[in-house]
Amino acid sequence: MSDVCRRADTSFATWAAIYLGVAAATLPSVLPVMVGVLTDKLGFGAVRAGYVASANMIGVALGSVICTVAARRWSGQSLIRAGAATMIGANLLTTLVAGFPQVAALRLISGLGEGIVGAICYAAMGRSRRPARALAFYIAGQGLVGALGMGIIPTVVARAGWPWLFVLVSVVALPAFWLARPIETLRTEPTEEVGTNVPVATWLSWYALAGIFVFALGMSAVWAFVERIGHSEAIDLAHLSGSLSAAAIANMAGSLLVGFAAHRLGAATGVATGYSLVSAGLVALSSSGGWPLFLAAIALIFFAWGFYIPFQFTLLARVDAVGHRTLLIPLVTGGGLTLGPAIGGLLIAAGGTSAVCVFGFACVTASTASAMHLRFQQKRFCHE
Known part of the structure; x- marks a missing residue:
């Protein structure tokens, strides 16, 4: 493969990692909206809604730990697809339940998927040609999604019902199954200035x-x-x-x-x-x-x-x-x-x-x- 083609492939893979990293963090980016839905639509109250939000974030942290161990045995694209399936499945199942224990458990499971996908995307951005640039656009993307999501989703929920919060978050993550393969290519790219020792x-x-x-x-x-x-x-x-x-x-x-x-x-x-x-x-x-x-x-x-x-x-x-x-x-x-x-x-x-x-x-x-x-x-x- 020529240097030009390799750079083009790497550039696409980097943008894929940026997009998917932002997609995996969509729910944390609009966390106040989820807390509002749990409080007002499901009647959990502020305290239990806070517990559910914490369960989701705990799942994200645990997902990164699981990913660190699993990455030694499975490929990045396999982990992305497994994480995305976990995240999307838990989101869709959340639309079918209304009890506090069930919702909290599903948010923990969804967080595991978010953490796995997010961890792989962080690693992929780190292996890109310009890690600072990749992460900068990732941070900006999170801010943009948060701003748009908190402005649009409450209206959608008010008109179509609270389950649409989790449906929309799932739709955003669907490209993971196709983007997993190019993101995996970044794992084989040499990084700049890595020591040999x-x-x-x-x-x-x-x-x-x-x-x-x-x-x-x-x-x-x-x-x-x-x-x-x-x-x-x-x-x-x-x-x-x-x-x-x-x-x-x-x-x-x-x-x-x-x-x-x-x-x-x-x-x-x-x-x-x-x-x-x-x-x-x-x-x-x-x-x-x-x-x-x-x-x-x-x-x-x-x-x-x-x-x-x-x-x-x-x-x-x-x-x-x-x-x-x-x-x-x-x-x-x-x-x-x-x-x-x-x-x-x-x-x-x-x-x-x-x-x-x-x-x-x-x-x-x-x-x-x-x-x-x-x-x-x-x-x-x-x-x-």
């Missing part, structure tokens, strides 16, 4: 995962309470809602900037730039400056979040020679996003906005320091 470099991939976890931990601790912080600043509802919407758009803008242009930056430069922006945003957020400063702060933080992650992902992809650790990203990020808000709540109660911002800054600083050290170690192994 794989046994020695194995610890670096765990190190990279730890940095991703710490970053998610600190950012989610702040993210979960920006609305409360706005209330503490006595910002009115209209300005607060507008600020939160602007932050969501800024997050997409940050990832799109990487996808279209900034992926050409070195990983260390991208991480350092993102760190500077996050730090400036956290300093601004901890200051009491009213609505304009609050808006600028959270927009900057969310922009930097979308900008930073693709470069951090690139560092992991470069040291994870066979892609096994990349499969654990849903588990690692899910763990950080689960623990972060709990820690943030304790800090807000104990020390207010400043305490949670200091924690966020400490986590981002630690994550950035580990990324810079990782880049140094990765270069050293590449030249051995």
